[in-house]
Amino acid sequence: MNVKSPLRSLQGRLLIASALILPIVLLIAGLALSKAYNYSLENAVKDRLQLQVYLLLGAVELREDHILFPERLQEPRYEQINSGLYAAIHDQKGNLLWRSLSSILLDDPQLSEVINLGGITTGEPLFEHIPDANIFRFQLRILWEAKGKEHSFLFTVMESDELVSRDINAYEQQLIVWLGIIFLVALLAQTLILSWGLTPLRRLARDLKAIESGNAEKLSGTYPDEVEPVTENLNELIESERKQRERYRNTLGDLAHSLKTPLAVMRGAELEEHELYSYQSLVSEQVERMNQIVQYQLSRAVKSQSKPLGKSVAVTPIIKRMLNALSKVYRNKGVTTEVNLAPELLFYGDERDLMEVLGNVMENAFKYGHSQVKVNGTHKNGELNLSICDDGPGVTPDMRKVILQRGARLDTSIQGQGIGLSVATDIISSYQGEIEVTDSPLGGTCFIIKFPS
Numbered sequence: 001m002n003v004k005s006p007l008r009s010l011q012g013r014l015l016i017a018s019a020l021i022l023p024i025v026l027l028i029a030g031l032a033l034s035k036a037y038n039y040s041l042e043n044a045v046k047d048r049l050q051l052q053v054y055l056l057l058g059a060v061e062l063r064e065d066h067i068l069f070p071e072r073l074q075e076p077r078y079e080q081i082n083s084g085l086y087a088a089i090h091d092q093k094g095n096l097l098w099r100s101l102s103s104i105l106l107d108d109p110q111l112s113e114v115i116n117l118g119g120i121t122t123g124e125p126l127f128e129h130i131p132d133a134n135i136f137r138f139q140l141r142i143l144w145e146a147k148g149k150e151h152s153f154l155f156t157v158m159e160s161d162e163l164v165s166r167d168i169n170a171y172e173q174q175l176i177v178w179l180g181i182i183f184l185v186a187l188l189a190q191t192l193i194l195s196w197g198l199t200p201l202r203r204l205a206r207d208l209k210a211i212e213s214g215n216a217e218k219l220s221g222t223y224p225d226e227v228e229p230v231t232e233n234l235n236e237l238i239e240s241e242r243k244q245r246e247r248y249r250n251t252l253g254d255l256a257h258s259l260k261t262p263l264a265v266m267r268g269a270e271l272e273e274h275e276l277y278s279y280q281s282l283v284s285e286q287v288e289r290m291n292q293i294v295q296y297q298l299s300r301a302v303k304s305q306s307k308p309l310g311k312s313v314a315v316t317p318i319i320k321r322m323l324n325a326l327s328k329v330y331r332n333k334g335v336t337t338e339v340n341l342a343p344e345l346l347f348y349g350d351e352r353d354l355m356e357v358l359g360n361v362m363e364n365a366f367k368y369g370h371s372q373v374k375v376n377g378t379h380k381n382g383e384l385n386l387s388i389c390d391d392g393p394g395v396t397p398d399m400r401k402v403i404l405q406r407g408a409r410l411d412t413s414i415q416g417q418g419i420g421l422s423v424a425t426d427i428i429s430s431y432q433g434e435i436e437v438t439d440s441p442l443g444g445t446c447f448i449i450k451f452p453s
Contacts, residue, residue: 010201011194018190026179037171041164042136046127049138052157053125056087060098062144062151069098078102084160086135090117092152103158115139115156122152134161200227211238243430313354315345315384319375322355322362330366341377347384348453353427360424361388361447368392372442384451392444400437 052075061068067089077083078100086103090096094117106114114133120126126139135158144151200223210216218238219231323337347354365373369390376387404425428435433451440446 011191011198014194015187015191018187022183022186022190026183030175030179033175034168034172038168041167042129045136045159045161045164046138049127049136049157049159050125050140052085052087053138053140053155056089056155056157057142060089062146067097067153073100081105084162086158088115088156090115090154090156092154094118097153114158117154120154129161131161134165135159136161136164200224204231208234217242311350312346312348313351315347315354315377315386316341318351318355318358319362319377322358323373323375326362326366333366333369334371335366335369336372338372338374340375342379345377345379345384346453347451349431349451353431357424357427357449358386358388360421361449364421365390365392365445365447369442369444374440374442379453382453384453386449386451387446388449389440389442389446390444391440391442394439394444395437404435404437 055074059070059073072079075085077085078087080102082105083102085100086106087100088096088103089098114130114135114137116126116128116137116139120139120141122141122143124141126137128137129135130137137156137158139154139156141152141154144153203221204219204223204227207216207219207221211218218235223231319339319341323339327335327337362373362375365388369392372391374387374389376385376389378385404421425435428449428451431451433449435450436448438446438448
């Protein structure tokens with residue numbers, strides 16, 4: 001039993017990537033939120049302790065060189081032992097002048113450890129969190145002038161971090177829960193988005209399966225802009241393959257039908273002819289005819305149905321090569337050629353198709369022209385335009401479409417089967433091109449061929 005790896009699926013890859021990256025993003029977001037929350041709590045503690053220092057400053061009085069305190073302070077927690085709010089005042093020598101009743105359980109060494117007595121500039125508050133002692137500390141040194149003398153006092157207010165730590169722990173627990181919920185919801189949303197986004201690809205696979213099973217002829221319906229070029233190319237490929245199959249079937253049918261007549265002639269000649277020479281001549285003629293038929297049908301069967309993607313063929317060398325060869329074949333006619341080709345003419349397709357088209361049309365011009373053939377080539381509006389003109393007898397307007405049909409010939413005195421122009425027309429049509437028969441500026445016929453780029 002074959003087990004498909006999730007890495008072979010686009011949706012599986014994207015989900016695995018999301019499952020790996022999303023926790024990292026949420027972790028960074030959680031750390032940022034936690035830090036911001038801690039910062040806001042500490043700022044709130046700082047503001048409270050600063051207010052307590054100002055309240056102490058407003059409550060005390062300076063008498064000569066010592067401080068007087070009221071019997072009761074506005075904040076009742078100062079009077080509750082171990083209430084979590086403590087206060088102390090020291091002089092400039094570091095001697096303890098006053099401490100709140102709430103700090104009575106802290107002996108002097110402990111109090112000295114949590115109170116910074118040195119390095120504090122007058123007028124500049126100092127706020128710190130001391131995790132080892134589990135307290136927040138706010139200190140302010142002031143100068144008090146009395147009777148011309150300045151006295152320095154250090155006010156210290158401390159608060160236990162128990163409530164803040166409890167709030168932080170509760171917040172972090174809730175944060176973890178909600179980030180976990182966000183992760184699950186985001187992963188589910190990502191799954192739904194991917195499922196919806198990849199629906200066109202699944203529909204494309206179903207449509208291709210329907211074409212393979214014969215239930216549909218081409219990809220239909222509307223696809224997203226990113227997928228539409230693929231479906232258009234697939235439809236072109238499917239249509240090309242269908243035409244190729246039809247061509248094979250038609251060619252076999254035409255070949256069988258075309259061979260019936262020469263075979264019947266040969267069979268009849270075997271029964272009726274009495275002279276060996278006449279019989280051999282007849283057989284030779286019919287064999288040559290069958291050979292031409294077979295060559296024509298094979299040419300139809302194997303020629304390209306669509307241009308190879310991204311392949312270009314230089315046109316000018318092919319035209320010059322063919323003109324040189326045809327000039328030798330028809331040297332007795334003394335045909336002169338005039339060539340006007342734009343630089344860098346390109347044909348996007350199979351070189352053999354271009355040679356087959358140009359060979360048939362140009363040979364037709366040499367065959368029926370009197371003494372002049374003119375070839376022009378340009379790029380116009382994204383198309384390759386070629387014109388082959390001669391100075392022959394010309395073609396009447398009502399016969400211009402007839403000569404492009406298989407077997408049609410206007411002049412039966414000249415050898416040929418009348419299939420060359422029809423082969424050229426079929427090849428041009430397979431490239432969604434056009435062939436047009438018009439009057440020639442030389443007085444004869446002009447064939448205009450257009451290939452889309």
